[in-house]
Amino acid sequence: MATFNTRVCVKLEVMPKKAEKRLTTKVKHNKGEISHFEQLKSHWSKKHKALRSQIRKKHRDAFEWMGEKVPGREHVAGAAVGALMLTNTLPAVAATVAPVIDDKRDEQVAKVDKTDLLLTHLAGALPHEVRPLTIAEEALVGEILTDDFGIPSSAEYEGKRLNRSYGYIGAEQHLMRYPGDIMYSHLSASDAQDKYIYSSGMAPGRGAWGYFARSKSDMTNLDIEREKWYLAAPTFLSPGFMQNVKDHYSWFKYRKMLVVNPKTGQAVIAVMGDAGPAAWTGKHLGGSPEVMIALGLEKGPRKGGVLYYFVDDPQDKLPLGPVRAGDYNLQVSKTSNEHDN
Numbered sequence: 627m628a629t630f631n632t633r634v635c636v637k638l639e640v641m642p643k644k645a646e647k648r649l650t651t652k653v654k655h656n657k658g659e660i661s662h663f664e665q666l667k668s669h670w671s672k673k674h675k676a677l678r679s680q681i682r683k684k685h686r687d688a689f690e691w692m693g694e695k696v697p698g699r700e701h702v703a704g705a706a707v708g709a710l711m712l713t714n715t716l717p718a719v720a721a722t723v724a725p726v727i728d729d730k731r732d733e734q735v736a737k738v739d740k741t742d743l744l745l746t747h748l749a750g751a752l753p754h755e756v757r758p759l760t761i762a763e764e765a766l767v768g769e770i771l772t773d774d775f776g777i778p779s780s781a782e783y784e785g786k787r788l789n790r791s792y793g794y795i796g797a798e799q800h801l802m803r804y805p806g807d808i809m810y811s812h813l814s815a816s817d818a819q820d821k822y823i824y825s826s827g828m829a830p831g832r833g834a835w836g837y838f839a840r841s842k843s844d845m846t847n848l849d850i851e852r853e854k855w856y857l858a859a860p861t862f863l864s865p866g867f868m869q870n871v872k873d874h875y876s877w878f879k880y881r882k883m884l885v886v887n888p889k890t891g892q893a894v895i896a897v898m899g900d901a902g903p904a905a906w907t908g909k910h911l912g913g914s915p916e917v918m919i920a921l922g923l924e925k926g927p928r929k930g931g932v933l934y935y936f937v938d939d940p941q942d943k944l945p946l947g948p949v950r951a952g953d954y955n956l957q958v959s960k961t962s963n964e965h966d967n
Contacts, residue, residue, distance in 0.1 A: 740952035741891040744774040748888045748933075756931035758790040767791070771884060771935055775893070776954035778938035779884050786877055789863040791935055793910025795885070797918050797928035799829040801899060803838040803853045804845055811842075817916075822924050826915040834861075834901035835879045852880055855920075855946040856899030857934070858912030859883075882944065885913070886933045887921045893949050894920035895937065920948040 747770045751763065759767065764781040771779040781791040800812055809828050817823045838853050839845035861867060861878045878898050886893040896917050903909045911934055913921065923930040937944060943956070 737950075738952045739950060740774045741950065744770070744886075744951040745888070745891050747774060748886075752792070752888055756792060756794060759792050764791055767933060768935060771886065771933070774951045775884065775949065776952065777884055777895075777944065777949070777956055779935040780938070781935055783936035783938065784877070786866075786874065787864060787936075788859055788861070788934070789865070790910060792931065792933050794908065794929055795911040795913050795918075795921070795923065795932045795934075796903060796907065796909035797826065797924070798856075798858050798900070798903075798912040798914055799827050800915065801829055801833045801838070801853050801856060802831075803849055804841050805837060806842070822919065823915045833899050834858075835899065838899070851946045852897050852899060854914060854916050855894065855896040856914045857883060857885070857896045857917065858900040858902040859898050859934075860903070860905075860910070861898070861901050882937045882939055882942075882946075884933075884935050884937050884949070885911075885917065885921065886935075887923065887930060888933060889930070890922050891951060892920060892922045893951070895944050895946050895949050897946065916947075 748767070751766050751770060753759075753763070759781075768780045771777070781787055800809070803812070807828070809824070812828065813824065833856070838849040859878070861874060864874060864878075867874045880897045880899065882895060882897050884893060884895055894917055896913070899914075900912065903912050909929060911932065913923075915924065918924040918928060921930070921932060923932075939956070944954070
């Protein structure tokens with residue numbers, strides 16, 4: 627730790643009819659001297675930053691409400707923080723968050739990172755251990771994911787569901803996209819440089835729904851993305867599967883899901899591309915190497931508790947890959963929860 631020595635110099639000047647006492651304080655540092663003013667400035671800047679953080683945490687719900695209801699929400703929220711800080715007699719400067727606009731979307735909306743809010747909500751809704759959720763817990767978590775991600779999500783969709791929506795995911799290998807697919811040609815140049823992605827290897831057989839494409843020449847970018855962001859789910863354990871195998875087999879094929887790591891808030895939109903894992907493995911879901919990286923679970927045991935919910939995206943607007951809470955603001959379609967009504 628750096629050592630500070632303090633030297634105080636007091637200078638007294640006598641002027642006609644008036645005496646003025648000037649106090650000048652300097653602090654020696656191993657790299658030079660800093661004035662008393664600069665020392666105070668540094669101290670109050672730290673206090674200012676800490677208080678901003680406390681205010682945002684204490685009034686999180688209010689700022690979230692403004693983020694959803696008030697036009698120009700980023701500027702209003704920043705000004706509100708500044709106003710609250712002025713009441714504490716600190717030199718507050720209102721901070722603003724510039725909206726990030728994605729022109730590729732049908733609706734241009736500001737992206738607001740809601741990861742901290744998501745983690746707070748999930749911490750109060752999930753049990754301490756990874757286990758099957760009750761119907762009430764599933765519904766509450768579904769509402770949280772829908773609100774915080776802006777993506778309609780539910781454990782049951784169009785009358786179908788998996789055997790659970792909260793369980794352990796484990797690492798899977800790459801899948802052959804077409805007959806003759808090999809690791810050498812499977813990965814892009816950048817992915818081939820990633821030790822984990824390359825070392826995961828390729829499964830010897832096809833996925834539960836066969837190859838993603840009939841041949842290399844027939845393979846589309848969608849086929850590539852589906853294999854890259856695939857899940858292995860025990861569809862054979864879903865309620866009613868054995869009573870109507872053909873219907874369930876067809877319905878689950880490439881079904882889109884939102885997978886969330888509740889400990890970190892990392893999430894990914896992926897599709898079902900294989901069946902499994904077996905119950906004896908202690909895992910309830912499998913993820914491609916890229917899925918595991920997106921969830922922050924590619925290291926150590928390559929396993930962790932995750933939430934996995936069906937996504938209501940009948941027009942296929944949501945791209946596959948990593949997603950952040952607050953990125954979207956989609957509306958629930960009339961084909962999901964009203965399907966059986």
